[in-house]
Amino acid sequence: MTTPVHSDVVVVGAGISGLVAARRIAEAGYRVRVVEARDRVGGRTLNADLGDGQVAEVGGQFTGPGQDAIQRVAAELGVTTYATHDTGTHLLDLGGRIRPWSVSEPWIGPAASLSFLAAQRRLNRMAATVPPHEPWRAPRAREWDAETLGGWMRRHVPVPRARVLLAMAVRAVWAFEPEDVSLLHVLACVNAGDGLQRLMRTRDGAQQDRFTGGSQRISELLADGLPEPPLLRHPVRRVVQDGTGVTVHTGPGTLLRADRVVVAVPPQLAARIAFEPRMPPGREQLLARSPQGTALKYLAVYDEPFWRAAGFSGQVASDRAPVASAFDNTPPAGRPGVLLGFAVGGPARRLLELPPPVRQERVLASFARWFGERARTPRQVIVGSWSEEEWTRGCYAGYLTPGAWTAHGHLLREPHGRVHWAGSETATRWIGFMDGAVTAGERAAAEVLTATAARPAPVGARDGRSG
Structure with missing residues (x-):
């Protein structure tokens, strides 16, 4: 024995x-x-060696204002932060058209912009009534837990382009589809993350900084x-x-x-x-109703961040599969250049049905559409396919489906x-x-x-x- x-x-x-x-x-x-x-x-954090002492993050990497706990622990360990590259023109690839873009001033036409901003404000107001430590005690918890975020969007976001943009934001922030998730769960996450704007932004937002040496x-x-x-x-x-x-x-x-x-x-x-x-049966049900998000992370490595010389920041938001969002993930030394592309939610699920070489080809085609043909031929591609990782089974995190919070949420932290x-x-x-x-x-x-x-x-x- x-x-x-x-x-x-x-x-x-x-x-x-x-x-x-x-x-x-x-x-x-x-x-x-x-x-x-x-x-x-x-x-769910993992560093990739780029050579010459440089790394890039294959898993979780960003931090920002309000995330005091991780920054405190990092400081205790002597790990510093540096700013995510945010200089240059951001791009929005929406409806087949590529245009300059600002998350802080999301202009997509008068009606769509107003509809999108109104939805943001309304969700923030609703979220303020949901205690993140006990979402099931929110005044309208049962009502909001009975529907998906997607259902709410169809009823309250009348302009189709605004709905598309909000769905893009949901995928980028949480790696799930609006139809997948309890509205109450999203509202709890919004309150816990200091509002939708902070969750979506780079500067003054959840993607503002990275950890020196990788997370x-x-x-x-x-x-x-x-x-x-x-x-x-x-x-x-x-x-x-x-x-x-x-x-x-x-x-x-x-x-x-x-x-x-x-x-x-x-x-x-x-x-x-x-x-x-x-x-307890209720906790088993809670786990059964807690799927993981779906995310693939592609790091394309080049000799230099050539897009910067062309005036681009490397940041993109897109409604065209497979890459939903992109960032300049170049290490602080400035070389090598690294473009980061996220495939998340539904587009990621469809990408996972393809052979890995085809996946990579389609991701690099997205980069080439935004930054030119040079982006199609990196010297190296590093892939984080977290849904295929045995001891993760998805990313960024688990989320709750409709009805789970009000039925079983009180057991989430109960020993x-x-x-x-x-x-x-x-x-x-x-x-x-x-x-x-x-x-x-x-x-x-x-x-x-x-x-x-x-x-x-x-x-x-x-x-x-x-x-």
């Missing part, structure tokens, strides 16, 4: 949320062990600071509770024994873990006995963002520390034995 490895707390998942939780628990003097299915730390560096430094390194390539299969603690069963056959467990993985992955005793929940989907600020991952990890750590302080530590947890 395998001898369990003893700790005070086991954290499942070595993304930002799990590692922040582990760091806070370790700082309080408890022995904590992190287990991770992947062969690396970082979760995965935050997880790497968090892991390096733990007393015991994470156990990689250890997918968790079962979590068994009894009267004295919890046993975590991993794929290689390792057993981990602890007083408490923090599960910090996306909802679809949490649903694949066997819990004994079983989770299951000795099992606590983290991950950016459980956040109450910047839901689905790296910032939300930090606050969710800190909240779960606080729950564990409160519960652990109220009872004696398990035998062997802090007497030097690690199994």
Whole structure:
């Protein structure tokens, strides 16, 4: 029989949320062990090596005003930020026409512009009534949770071009379609993210800054600071509770024994873990109704950011598949030049049905349409296909379908006995963002520390034995 490895707390998942939780628990003097299915730390953040010490981010990368938690943790680790390239002409590719564009002044014709801005204001007003920590308690929660955002748009955004632009924004911000998601869920996310304008913008918005050295560096430094390194390539299969603690069963056959467990993985992955005793039926339903967004991220690498000399910022918003939005992802040194293209939502689903070489050809055709034929021949293409990644199953984050918040939302953060929940989907600020991952990890750590302080530590947890 395998001898369990003893700790005070086991954290499942070595993304930002799990590692922040582990760091806070370790700082309080408890022995904590992190287990991770992947062969690396970082979760939905991942750096790609561009050579000469330069990196580009294949996963989550942006931060901005109001995202104080992730920036605080980065500062604790000595990771600085720099501005996303925002100089030059932004482009809007809408209805077959390419034109200059400003998110701050979204001019698409008088009627469409007014309709779009009116929808923004109305959604912001509605969102202000939805408490992000308890969306089900909003005054109109049942009404808003009973319909999709798409249904609301058809009734309240009368100008077709304005609806198209709003759908483009929804895909870019959350990687799902308006028809996929509960209106209440979107309103909670809007409130948690300081309004639609901030979620959509680069300057003074959620895409304003990037982390020097790439966002995965935050997880790497968090892991390096733990007393015991994470156990990689250890997918968790079962979590068994009894009267004295919890046993975590991993794929290689390792057993981990602890007083408490923090599960910090996306909802679809949490649903694949066997819990004994079983989770409450309502929480199982909640996970079943929490699909992931669909996103592919293409990084086209060139010798230099040639589009800058032509006066372009590299930023594009488009209604033409497959690329919905683009950014200049060049590292701060200025070379190599990197164009970032997001395929998200429905267009990403359709792209995934094609062979990878065809996908790449179509993405580069989008870049060439905007920036000229030189964009068609990068020296390297790096792809983040998160829906095809076994231990992610989608990006950017999980979201709730209609009816889930009001039926089961109260169970989202409710501990299951000795099992606590983290991950950016459980956040109450910047839901689905790296910032939300930090606050969710800190909240779960606080729950564990409160519960652990109220009872004696398990035998062997802090007497030097690690199994």
